[in-house]
Amino acid sequence: MKHPARDVRKEQQAGMQSPSDEELMERYQDGDQRALEVLFDRHAVGVHAFLTRMVNDRALADDLLQTTFLSVVRSADRYQRGLKLAPWLLTIAGNAARDTLRRKKLHVEVLHDDDDGPPLEPSVEPAMSDPGQRRRIEQAFATLPEQQRECVVLHKLEGLSFEQIAQMLEISPTAARIRAHRGYDKLRALLQDPTEAADVDA
Numbered sequence: 001m002k003h004p005a006r007d008v009r010k011e012q013q014a015g016m017q018s019p020s021d022e023e024l025m026e027r028y029q030d031g032d033q034r035a036l037e038v039l040f041d042r043h044a045v046g047v048h049a050f051l052t053r054m055v056n057d058r059a060l061a062d063d064l065l066q067t068t069f070l071s072v073v074r075s076a077d078r079y080q081r082g083l084k085l086a087p088w089l090l091t092i093a094g095n096a097a098r099d100t101l102r103r104k105k106l107h108v109e110v111l112h113d114d115d116d117g118p119p120l121e122p123s124v125e126p127a128m129s130d131p132g133q134r135r136r137i138e139q140a141f142a143t144l145p146e147q148q149r150e151c152v153v154l155h156k157l158e159g160l161s162f163e164q165i166a167q168m169l170e171i172s173p174t175a176a177r178i179r180a181h182r183g184y185d186k187l188r189a190l191l192q193d194p195t196e197a198a199d200v201d202a
Helices: 004-013 021-029 033-055 058-074 085-104 131-143 146-157 162-169 173-191 197-201
Strands: none
Touching: 021 033, 021 085, 033 058, 033 085, 033 146, 058 085, 085 146, 085 162, 131 146, 131 173, 146 162, 146 173, 162 173
C-alpha cells in the first residue's frame, strides 16, 4: 500500500517541487484520496494546537480535529481553487470550536463590530525556557472570552493579518483588531505582577 507522504518525498527526491497545499486540495477535489492524507499529515499538529488554545482541553481538541477534517471532506466541493488553504482550514476548525463552546456555554461574549479602539498589542508570547510562565500564559488564555481568544490566537500565534481574520470570521478588519486588542490588554493585565512584568513586555 502506498503512503501519500512517501509519494511526496519521492517527488522531492526526484527533483520535483513538492505540491502546495492548494494543489493537493485540488487533487483531492479531482478524486485523489491520498492528497487529503498528505494535507492531514501537514496540518494536523498545527490545527490541533489552534483548537487546544481555543477550547483549553486537549481531549476535546482531539475530537474537534477529527470533526474539522470530516468537514473538509464534506465541504471539499465548496473550496474555491486558488484560495489559500491554511486560512480556509482554520476557519473550519474555528467554527467547530465555536459551536462546541456555545453548546458548553463557555466564555460567551457579544462584541459589536462598530466598536472603536487603538490598534497596538503588547507581547504575550510565553518565555519558552520558563515552563511556569508558559503555564500561566496558557491559563490566562483560557480566561479570555471566546471572540477575543480566537482573534489573539489567529493574529499572534497563527500570524494572520486582521484582514484575513476579518474574512474568516465575517466581521470587519476594525472589529478583528479591536477584539485582539482587548484580548491583549486582558492578557497583560492578568500576567503583569511585580515579578512578571519585565518578562511579559520583553
